[in-house]
Amino acid sequence: MESHSHEFKRNAARALANATLQGALRNARGRFVGHRREAVAALPEFEALRRAAREIKEHTLNHLDSYLEHFEQQVLASGGQVHWAGDAAQARQIVLELCRNADAKRITKGKSMVGEEIGLNEALEGAALDVIETDLGEYIIQLAGEPPSHIIAPAVHKTRGEIAELFRAHHRIYGLTGELDSVQAIVDEARTVLRQKFLSADLGITGANLLIAETGSIALVTNEGNGDLTATLPRVHVVVASIEKVVPTLEDAAVILRLLARSATGQEITAYTSFYTGPRRDSDLDGPQEFHVVLVDNGRSEWLGNEYREMLRCIRCGACLNHCPVYNTVGGHAYGWVYPGPMGSVLSPLMLGLPQAADLPNASTLCGRCEQVCPMSIPLPRLLRAHRRRQFKHGLTAARERWALRTWGFFAQRPRLYRLLVGMSRTALRVLAGGRGSLRRVPLAGAWLAGRDLPAPADASFIQQWRQHRRSDRT
Amino acid sequence: MNEARNQILQRIRAALTRDEGESMPPPRLGRHPRGPLPAFDGAALDRFVAKVQAAAASCELIGALAEVPEAAEAYLIRQGLTPKLVAAPALVSEALPWPPTLKVEYRRAEALDACALTVAAAGIAETGTLALVSSAGTPSTLNYLPEFCLCVVKRSAIVTHMEDAWDLLCAERNHLPRAVHFITGPSRTADVEQTLQLGAHGPRQLHVIVVTD
Numbered sequence: 112m113e114s115h116s117h118e119f120k121r122n123a124a125r126a127l128a129n130a131t132l133q134g135a136l137r138n139a140r141g142r143f144v145g146h147r148r149e150a151v152a153a154l155p156e157f158e159a160l161r162r163a164a165r166e167i168k169e170h171t172l173n174h175l176d177s178y179l180e181h182f183e184q185q186v187l188a189s190g191g192q193v194h195w196a197g198d199a200a201q202a203r204q205i206v207l208e209l210c211r212n213a214d215a216k217r218i219t220k221g222k223s224m225v226g227e228e229i230g231l232n233e234a235l236e237g238a239a240l241d242v243i244e245t246d247l248g249e250y251i252i253q254l255a256g257e258p259p260s261h262i263i264a265p266a267v268h269k270t271r272g273e274i275a276e277l278f279r280a281h282h283r284i285y286g287l288t289g290e291l292d293s294v295q296a297i298v299d300e301a302r303t304v305l306r307q308k309f310l311s312a313d314l315g316i317t318g319a320n321l322l323i324a325e326t327g328s329i330a331l332v333t334n335e336g337n338g339d340l341t342a343t344l345p346r347v348h349v350v351v352a353s354i355e356k357v358v359p360t361l362e363d364a365a366v367i368l369r370l371l372a373r374s375a376t377g378q379e380i381t382a383y384t385s386f387y388t389g390p391r392r393d394s395d396l397d398g399p400q401e402f403h404v405v406l407v408d409n410g411r412s413e414w415l416g417n418e419y420r421e422m423l424r425c426i427r428c429g430a431c432l433n434h435c436p437v438y439n440t441v442g443g444h445a446y447g448w449v450y451p452g453p454m455g456s457v458l459s460p461l462m463l464g465l466p467q468a469a470d471l472p473n474a475s476t477l478c479g480r481c482e483q484v485c486p487m488s489i490p491l492p493r494l495l496r497a498h499r500r501r502q503f504k505h506g507l508t509a510a511r512e513r514w515a516l517r518t519w520g521f522f523a524q525r526p527r528l529y530r531l532l533v534g535m536s537r538t539a540l541r542v543l544a545g546g547r548g549s550l551r552r553v554p555l556a557g558a559w560l561a562g563r564d565l566p567a568p569a570d571a572s573f574i575q576q577w578r579q580h581r582r583s584d585r586t
Numbered sequence: 587m588n589e590a591r592n593q594i595l596q597r598i599r600a601a602l603t604r605d606e607g608e609s610m611p612p613p614r615l616g617r618h619p620r621g622p623l624p625a626f627d628g629a630a631l632d633r634f635v636a637k638v639q640a641a642a643a644s645c646e647l648i649g650a651l652a653e654v655p656e657a658a659e660a661y662l663i664r665q666g667l668t669p670k671l672v673a674a675p676a677l678v679s680e681a682l683p684w685p686p687t688l689k690v691e692y693r694r695a696e697a698l699d700a701c702a703l704t705v706a707a708a709g710i711a712e713t714g715t716l717a718l719v720s721s722a723g724t725p726s727t728l729n730y731l732p733e734f735c736l737c738v739v740k741r742s743a744i745v746t747h748m749e750d751a752w753d754l755l756c757a758e759r760n761h762l763p764r765a766v767h768f769i770t771g772p773s774r775t776a777d778v779e780q781t782l783q784l785g786a787h788g789p790r791q792l793h794v795i796v797v798t799d
Contacts, residue, residue, distance in 0.1 A: 135779070142780045159622040167621070170614060176598045177612040189762070195591035247786060248777035264777060271779050298775060298783045305787065310697050325615045326762050336730050336773040336788025343726045343765070354594065359614035361759070365748045366621035376776070380713045382641070383788070384768040391764055396675070396694040396725040398764050408594045416601030 112230050112258050114463050115447035119470035122445035132268055132442050139267045143433035146377025147484070154379075160369050165488050167363045168424040171324075172415060178324040178357045179406065185327025189389030191402035199229035202407045206231060206316065206349060207238055209403055213347045215240065215313035219305075221331065221338035222246035223318030224262055224427055225353045225407055227449040228462065231316070243308045245337035247301050254281045260443030260451065263375050263429040268442050271297065305337070315341035315399070319352035320426070321367060322404070325360045328388040329404065332371065334381045342387055348399040350387075353407045355423040361386070367426060370486035374428040410462055418497050422457050424487040431481035431491060437474050446471060453481035453491040460498050469507050472498035530574065537568040544568075618759070623712075623747050630711035634744050635796070637714025641771030642784060643792040650799040651738070655684045657795055658703055658736055662688070665734060665791070667701055672732065674704040676723025694725035701734040702789075708751040709744040709796070713770055716794065717751045720765035729767055735789040737769075741798045 115122060126132055151157050171178055183193045194209075196202035210218065218240055220226065232253070235242045244253040248265035252258065254277045259265030266274070275291040278300055285304050291297045317338050319329035329350050331338045342348050358364055364386075372378040391398030414420055432438045432452030443451035448468070450458045456471040472495045481491040502508050503516065522529045544550050544567035551564055571579070626633055638645045648657055654677075662669055675692040684690050695702050704724055708717040716737055720726040729735060745751050748768065756762050773788030784790055 139780050154624055156622045156624050163621040173602065174612055174614075175602070176595050176604070179595070179598075181612050181615065195594055197590045197593055201590055245787065246777070247775045251777065264780070266777055267780070274778055294778045294781045294783050297778050298786060302785065302787060306697070309787075324612060325759055328762060328766075334773070335775045335786035337786070339726070339730050339765075339767065340787055343730065354598075359612065360618050361752045362618045362620050362749050363614070365752075368748070369621075369624070379637075380715060380768065380770050382769065382771050382774055384770075386762070386766040386768075387764065388762040388766075389764060391720075394722040395720060395764060396722060397727045398720055406594075408597070412594055412597035412601055414601075415598060416603075 112227060112233065112449055114459070114467060116459050116463060116468035116471055117447070117466075119445060119447060119468075119474060122447055123441040123474070126441040126445045131270060131273070135268050135270055136439055136442050139261075139264065140433065140439045143377075143429075147374060147430060147433070148377075150373040150377040150379065154369075154373065157370075157373070160366055161486055161488060163366050164370055164486065165424065167358060167366060168487060171358055171363075172355070172420065172423055175354065175357070175415065178359060179354060182322050182324040182327055182357055183406075185325065186389065186402075186404055187327075189327050189402075191327070191389045191404060194403060194405045196229075196405055196407045196409070198409050199407075202229045202351065202405055202409070203231060203234040205405050206351065207234060209347065209349050210235065210238070210240060210314055213314050213401070215347065217241045217308065217312045218243070218314050218316060219308055219312040219341045219345065220244050220249070220315070221317035221333065221341045222249045222265065223316070223351055224449065225318055226316065226351050227259060228353075228409065229351070229407060231351065243305065243312075245305050245309065245341055246333070246335060247298065247337075250301060250305065251277060254278075258444065258449055261429060261432060262427055262450065262452075262454075268444065309337075309340045309344050312341075312345040314347040314349060315345040316349045316351060317341050319350050319356055319404075320371065321364050322352055322357040323359075323361055323364055323386070324357050326386075326388055328361075328386040330364055330368070331383075331385045331387065332368070332381050333383045334376075334378075336383050339383055339385055342385070343398055346399055347401040348387070348390070348403070350402075350404045351407060352404060353409065354411055355425075371426055371428055374430040374484070374486040414461065419457065419461060419494060421489050422454075422461075422494060424489055425454055426487055427454075428486060430484045430486065434480040434484045436476065436478065436480075441474075446474075453495070454489075457491060457494045457498070465498065465501060465505070466507055469502060472496075472502065530572070533572060537572065540565075540568050618749075620749050623749070626712065626746075630744050630746050631741060631796070631798075633711040634709050634714055637711065638771070638794050639714070641714050642774070643714070643771045643794055645794045645796065647796045647798050649797075651680055651797050652683060654703075654738060654795060654797075655682050655688065659685060659688055661734075661736060661793055662701060665701075667734065670699075671701055671703050671736075672696075672699040672728065673702070674724045674728055676705050676721070677703070677738075695727040695731040697731065699732045701736065702728040702732040703736045703738070704728040706737050706739040707743065708754050709739040709794075710746070710748055710751050710768070711744055712747050715748070715768050715770040717755060718767045718769060719755060719763040720767075721763055726765050726767065729769060730788045733785070733790045734793070735772075735791070736793045736795060738795045738797060741796055744796070
């Protein structure tokens with residue numbers, strides 16, 4: 112997918128002015144956050160699971176080569192095949208070739224973020240293949256010709272009316288004439304049309320939430336059952352997965368699964384969690400004849416050795432998006448590429464190059480909620496700051512910002528001077544406030560205060576209050 | 587392709603500052619250390635039934651496998667379905683006493699089958715989850731294609747956690763079935779305005795029959 116991450120500011124301004132989008136975001140936000148909170152509160156072991164999951168992932172990353180090799184051996188032993196892709200172009204090439212070898216015309220797909228990352232749909236469509244997304248959210252945005260705006264709820268930005276309109280336009284060829292005036296009518300319409308696609312597909316592509324090294328299995332987590340129909344009905348099943356998805360054992364998978372659903376939708380477990388190991392056995396009555404796993408690196412092996420390594424623990428639950436004040440205000444599309452929110456602001460610059468996504472690491476208040484809710488305890492604010500540091504170092508920061516930071520740095524390194532200046536501005540602001548609790552206007556800060564008030568400063572600075580406190584403590 | 591494979595592994599070893607060539611033996615395999623297991627009060631069966639129902643599935647308890655036909659027939663009547671079932675071939679050997687009015691075919695599911703009857707290898711009390719394996723006796727299509735799914739599970743196969751289900755299904759961790767499906771309630775989606783709707787692509791209803799014998 113083409114990236115628009117360099118246009119973040121323009122995209123964000125548009126999103127803020129879009130009343131429909133703002134309504135959709137408001138609706139989703141409360142539900143995601145509330146459901147997760149209830150699920151976590153109901154599980155006293157949540158923090159212990161979080162620690163265990165972090166340990167499992169760190170251990171696996173420390174032995175990533177061994178576990179990937181073992182995974183490969185086990186897939187081969189169960190009759191499947193493994194393909195390694197160094198980058199997105201190689202991954203696309205491999206999948207295209209698998210489609211060609213299978214003489215596939217129609218392809219059904221389960222939702223896959225790495226599929227989005229490597230631009231798989233465009234490549235398949237470019238080869239004149241009939242590709243159909245089968246997760247309802249993905250299907251909706253495929254009809255709309257849009258990228259996902261949320262990693263687990265791709266069409267979260269669309270209203271019921273917009274979806275009904277899309278179906279009316281695209282399903283006329285299937286005989287749809289009536290209104291779709293309820294959620295049930297929309298879901299039934301998609302079910303009917305997509306069922307025919309499932310039954311007639313030659314090849315199915317899914318992602319994988321986890322790869323199990325010990326058994327050569329892939330774990331697939333869905334609520335709709337579309338992933339399982341995709342993995343069961345066509346003659347060929349192709350799994351596209353990034354290399355950091357591997358865990359050693361089925362027990363390790365169980366730990367992460369307990370965190371995944373709770374963090375994503377607030378469920379204890381999704382309706383369907385399936386483990387697939389190889390193609391159909393001789394005696395089986397259904398299942399694909401061929402089973403392929405495409406392992407995608409696309410930069411990950413490099414992060415393993417640098418300051419972004421902890422991002423490789425990410426399990427793509429979406430909790431950081433749901434709890435991010437910036438994501439909840441501008442929505443996923445403003446981020447301009449496939450991964451939005453805090454995790455996207457870390458990943459996109461790594462995958463697209465920092466200059467192409469320069470605004471993203473700055474589109475954060477570093478409030479820290481993302482790290483608090485991350486089931487894998489990824490220090491997202493620290494990783495965003497690492498991007499900012501690199502930007503500053505490589506001269507990617509705007510001249511005015513650099514100048515301001517340098518000036519601030521000058522004073523910050525001279526505490527007496529700093530305190531003197533801060534003291535003077537405090538007095539000035541208190542005079543301006545004239546006894547009121549907040550200020551509407553401050554010279555030179557017109558734009559900043561256009562949408563907010565500035566609280567009037569306290570009587571004494573923090574340092575002064577601290578000293579006073581210590582003095583009174585001693586007496 | 588081998589080139590890409592070697593390059594990726596090389597980059598990983600370089601990042602881990604490990605020497606070229608031999609990788610370390612994977613240390614966690616062969617042992618199966620369990621993570622923290624969510625504790626719960628009460629009997630596994632009670633928990634299982636409560637969680638199945640909480641996941642929007644229905645559940646009934648019967649005394650013996652021979653009572654399955656009666657329960658299935660009653661279910662079809664309750665749902666207003668035609669008296670037809672596609673059933674797991676694993677049940678053939680049970681010689682269940684089907685009433686003559688009910689048409690039962692033992693095979694995989696096809697597009698037009700309305701109601702399936704299958705057998706779970708285990709039930710998990712923690713989450714009200716069924717563990718179904720793909721096999722000649724229990725093809726996966728039975729779980730996903732029909733709009734209504736009846737699933738039998740023996741009380742003795744109800745375990746407390748997913749880890750116990752793995753021990754029950756494949757203690758040696760080799761020769762896993764092609765598919766192991768952990769199923770919790772009927773198919774669902776919240777992709778339209780975050781509104782929960784049952785029956786997205788899989789069954790609209792899931793009815794669990796626990797055989798307590």
